[in-house]
Amino acid sequence: MGSRVDEEYDYLFKIVLIGDSGVGKSNLLSRFTRNEFNLESKSTIGVEFATKSIQAEGKTIKAQIWDTAGQERYRAITSAYYRGAVGALLVYDISKHPTFENVERWLKELRDHAEANIVVMLVGNKSDLRHLRAVETDEAMAFSEQHNLAFIETSALDASGVDTAFQRILTEIYRLMSRRNMQAEEAAAGSSLSAGQTISLSDGGKKKKGCCA
Amino acid sequence: MIAQSRTQQWRQAFGDPATTLSFAELSQQYPIIPHENENNDKEEGIHVTSPLSPSSTSSSALDPLTAMYMQDLQEQTNLQTRQWQYRQQQKRRNSSRRQQSQEDESLTITEQRAVSWQILQKDLHRLPDPDTVCCLAHRKQLIAHVLFLWLCHTHTEYQQGMHEVVSFLLYALEVDATDKSPSTTTTSGDSYFAQTLLDFVAVLLPAILPAYESSLQPMTARMLQQIQHYHPLVYQRLQGLPLQLVFCKWIRLLFAREVTDVLALWDVLFPYYAPSSTTTTTTTTTTTTSSLLTACEALCVARLLLHRDWILETPQDDLLHWLMNVAPEESLELWIPVFSRIVQHASVDDLLPSPTTTTVTNHNTTTNMSSWTDPLSHAFSQLAMTPARVMHNPDDSNTHNTNNPFSAFKERWVQPSEQLLTQKIHSVSQRLFASTQLAERDYSDPGMTPFRHTIRNESSTAQQMQQALNTVAAYLMEQPHVPLEVQQAMAELQLIQQDLR
Numbered sequence: 001m002g003s004r005v006d007e008e009y010d011y012l013f014k015i016v017l018i019g020d021s022g023v024g025k026s027n028l029l030s031r032f033t034r035n036e037f038n039l040e041s042k043s044t045i046g047v048e049f050a051t052k053s054i055q056a057e058g059k060t061i062k063a064q065i066w067d068t069a070g071q072e073r074y075r076a077i078t079s080a081y082y083r084g085a086v087g088a089l090l091v092y093d094i095s096k097h098p099t100f101e102n103v104e105r106w107l108k109e110l111r112d113h114a115e116a117n118i119v120v121m122l123v124g125n126k127s128d129l130r131h132l133r134a135v136e137t138d139e140a141m142a143f144s145e146q147h148n149l150a151f152i153e154t155s156a157l158d159a160s161g162v163d164t165a166f167q168r169i170l171t172e173i174y175r176l177m178s179r180r181n182m183q184a185e186e187a188a189a190g191s192s193l194s195a196g197q198t199i200s201l202s203d204g205g206k207k208k209k210g211c212c213a
Numbered sequence: 214m215i216a217q218s219r220t221q222q223w224r225q226a227f228g229d230p231a232t233t234l235s236f237a238e239l240s241q242q243y244p245i246i247p248h249e250n251e252n253n254d255k256e257e258g259i260h261v262t263s264p265l266s267p268s269s270t271s272s273s274a275l276d277p278l279t280a281m282y283m284q285d286l287q288e289q290t291n292l293q294t295r296q297w298q299y300r301q302q303q304k305r306r307n308s309s310r311r312q313q314s315q316e317d318e319s320l321t322i323t324e325q326r327a328v329s330w331q332i333l334q335k336d337l338h339r340l341p342d343p344d345t346v347c348c349l350a351h352r353k354q355l356i357a358h359v360l361f362l363w364l365c366h367t368h369t370e371y372q373q374g375m376h377e378v379v380s381f382l383l384y385a386l387e388v389d390a391t392d393k394s395p396s397t398t399t400t401s402g403d404s405y406f407a408q409t410l411l412d413f414v415a416v417l418l419p420a421i422l423p424a425y426e427s428s429l430q431p432m433t434a435r436m437l438q439q440i441q442h443y444h445p446l447v448y449q450r451l452q453g454l455p456l457q458l459v460f461c462k463w464i465r466l467l468f469a470r471e472v473t474d475v476l477a478l479w480d481v482l483f484p485y486y487a488p489s490s491t492t493t494t495t496t497t498t499t500t501t502t503s504s505l506l507t508a509c510e511a512l513c514v515a516r517l518l519l520h521r522d523w524i525l526e527t528p529q530d531d532l533l534h535w536l537m538n539v540a541p542e543e544s545l546e547l548w549i550p551v552f553s554r555i556v557q558h559a560s561v562d563d564l565l566p567s568p569t570t571t572t573v574t575n576h577n578t579t580t581n582m583s584s585w586t587d588p589l590s591h592a593f594s595q596l597a598m599t600p601a602r603v604m605h606n607p608d609d610s611n612t613h614n615t616n617n618p619f620s621a622f623k624e625r626w627v628q629p630s631e632q633l634l635t636q637k638i639h640s641v642s643q644r645l646f647a648s649t650q651l652a653e654r655d656y657s658d659p660g661m662t663p664f665r666h667t668i669r670n671e672s673s674t675a676q677q678m679q680q681a682l683n684t685v686a687a688y689l690m691e692q693p694h695v696p697l698e699v700q701q702a703m704a705e706l707q708l709i710q711q712d713l714r
Binding site for chain 1: 332335336339340372373374376377455457458461462465466470530531533534537538
């Protein structure tokens, strides 16, 4: 049977995992949410989905993480996939340069389908494969600076960087959101109002549940 | 005992196809090695190496493991380059479509095929092997070849998931072949497998193609309507969720990851295939759904109704999470009767009692389902849960049950012959042994990334396995004759089990 994830949380953030097929998106998800790594993980069909709560700046943030198939043709479900996403981990494989070259295409996809405010983090996965490295850290770092993205290298296999990646992006989203909410409040106090779409970041997000069963 | 084999029954259910595709002819028509196009490719300088041809280069100076990895890497790089070039070409074509010449158009198709072929190869590396007895590489090549021919013939683009359906179709053929006497197995051979597999693919994939090519929105709406009819409360809970994301995986794979014995489920599902419906091999997506898809819809509805208690109890926020990660069904005992009623638009009230009464009224159950609950099957299903090379955090009790690689064996457990039992025990013991080895990894599969080993050693699992072993041992005790190999295999298994603890 499936498990129930009854817990209290302050914010619910939807994060999407994107990147080429085979870069390790599903294993990043399973490592973060279940602390599992499966060498024999199957191709993702459509979408996988998992949640996990973390603490950031004294708040409980529940991350709802969506993992999609890397194949282009799955774009039939794209709109549902990106809807409401406030963060994206754009994953490439450090041992396969073409997956890094495709990052730009994924950025374009994000621009086309996701909300404009979405926080994007570039993730170089499989950092344990040092001897097979094909994408230098500096190269990726320069790219992320150029495109104003956060950047981290991870290994779903040895777990390095995985928690940090999620923690960083969730904290970043939280900070951005609080700042925007604050600005919106100030604006509302000053003029008439118009919280606008910035609120959509937290839309449906702020929830405090009662005691669980 | 059974006059007809499973695959013969399926064939009967599918009826006579309007046109039969010949594997031999298609192989000639669509050669896998696209070298013939080398001259045409001068525009881009693309050089395609066939994954089927043995790679003679690159491995001379390297150790086998690195060579294997490098080969894999090379294939991946080829694929990426090819995809990129394909996109570039498409872009150019779109911008100057008017000036396109005929030969350029054919190049696109060739390109597309090559891309399909390589993505397919990549996915096959990650395909779980349902049967450790069979030669892995050979099996994957057969799947790839048959699927590739069908894709070329129907001008369909490969999509992830198709390979898994074909894999289970092949598995059904393999099981049938092993069930027959050894003499027939040897005579049937590869060409028989390839042709039969192609026949099945040509029937089934077109029938489920709409699920691959559409957003599944209309289908989801229909299913929700049915749920509203059968259980308004469940409907209320499900309303507004993007259920198409859930159904997408269920239907595209024909429930292959949703049940521990998918072949048994297909036995029930395939008779609903209607050859007269609009399921000819064309790429045009018709608005009318095939009867197989309608049956799939009913299966989805039945499954949701089966889990109505969970759906009603689970908080709304977690419902989608739960639905997307619901464990594979171990039994078809209740699912199938509910499904049959839904197909007939009959009431299911008596089949779905209130939460407290758990009595199963399965007067409607299909005959071969009764054996599913027998203790031996259960025991093996426990053994099958052996978490081969899955790394767990010991304090993480929140174990999500993914489809296990042994599930397909269950078919054999229902009527275990001595030979099969031996095989099975051996494979389980191999698996268990592997998980006792810290640095163990499966070198037989070139698709695996080297140096990535995992281990899991969890006491609760060990206990479960102990129980399962006890059940098997008890079963063997009751047998009038237990062959020596079985006894030895059991002894070996028990030793490994002790090591695991």
